[in-house]
Amino acid sequence: MAVAKFVYMLLLTTMVGVQNVVGQGTASWCVARSDASNDALQTALDYACGAGADCLPLQAEGLCFLPNTIQAHASYAFNSYYQRRARAPGSCDFAGTANIATSDPSYGSCVYPSTASTAGGPNTPITTPPMNNPNVPSSTTTTPLYGGGNTGGLTPGMSTPFPDSSRAPLVATGAWFFVFFSSLIVSIIS
Numbered sequence: 001m002a003v004a005k006f007v008y009m010l011l012l013t014t015m016v017g018v019q020n021v022v023g024q025g026t027a028s029w030c031v032a033r034s035d036a037s038n039d040a041l042q043t044a045l046d047y048a049c050g051a052g053a054d055c056l057p058l059q060a061e062g063l064c065f066l067p068n069t070i071q072a073h074a075s076y077a078f079n080s081y082y083q084r085r086a087r088a089p090g091s092c093d094f095a096g097t098a099n100i101a102t103s104d105p106s107y108g109s110c111v112y113p114s115t116a117s118t119a120g121g122p123n124t125p126i127t128t129p130p131m132n133n134p135n136v137p138s139s140t141t142t143t144p145l146y147g148g149g150n151t152g153g154l155t156p157g158m159s160t161p162f163p164d165s166s167r168a169p170l171v172a173t174g175a176w177f178f179v180f181f182s183s184l185i186v187s188i189i190s
Contacts, residue, residue, distance in 0.1 A: 027114045029101045030082035030092035032074040041074040044094035053080035054120050057110065064110035074098075075105060079112050083119035 032041055049055040055077050057064040064076045078098045085091040092098050106112045113119035 026102065027104070028087060029103075029105055029112050029114065030075075030078045030098050031101045031105050032071050032078060033097055033099055034071070036074075036097035038070050040095065040097050041070045044097045045070065045074045045077050048074075048077040048081040048094065051081065052084055053077040054084070055080070076110070076112065079105070080119050083113045083116055086116045 032044075036044075049058075055073075056062055058073045058076055059065060064072070074094075074097070078092065078094055082092040082098075092100050104112065104114070
């Protein structure tokens with residue numbers, strides 16, 4: 001009987017840990033990678049703002065306009081998109097230009113949302129125009145607003161959709177197997 005209680009407590013502790021790994025129990029933010037090129041960040045920023053991120057704070061009179069850099073603007077837009085999609089797997093990749101941070105990137109009066117509700121939620125109407133950052137050198141050729149040249153699809157202007165490089169399905173499957181086999185062991189012991 002003592003072994004069954006021990007296994008039960010181990011199972012309960014592990015499930016709390018799995019919940020934190022998946023991201024439901026801890027705060028996380030999506031920020032631009034420091035090694036991403038300005039062109040890649042601009043393309044991803046245009047996509048994020050056009051696909052549902054709240055980019056109004058990045059406008060000239062917005063609370064997050066300064067510093068007026070592609071890195072800062074992309075980080076805010078990426079995080080807004082990520083939070084509005086309730087931190088769904090794959091929503092913080094942007095063709096490899098973003099990653100998840102566990103420390104709050106907010107600064108001064110620029111507050112990065114940490115949940116879907118503080119980001120305006122997934123069903124907030126999209127009224128924000130795409131950002132064109134003046135700090136990114138313009139090319140001599142005319143390109144579509146979102147960059148690239150393909151039409152349609154989920155990611156306009158991207159040659160391929162953003163890959164889902166998330167490990168969430170793998171973690172969830174591992175947790176399921178752990179729960180199943182732990183329950184089986186508890187039932188055999190009891």
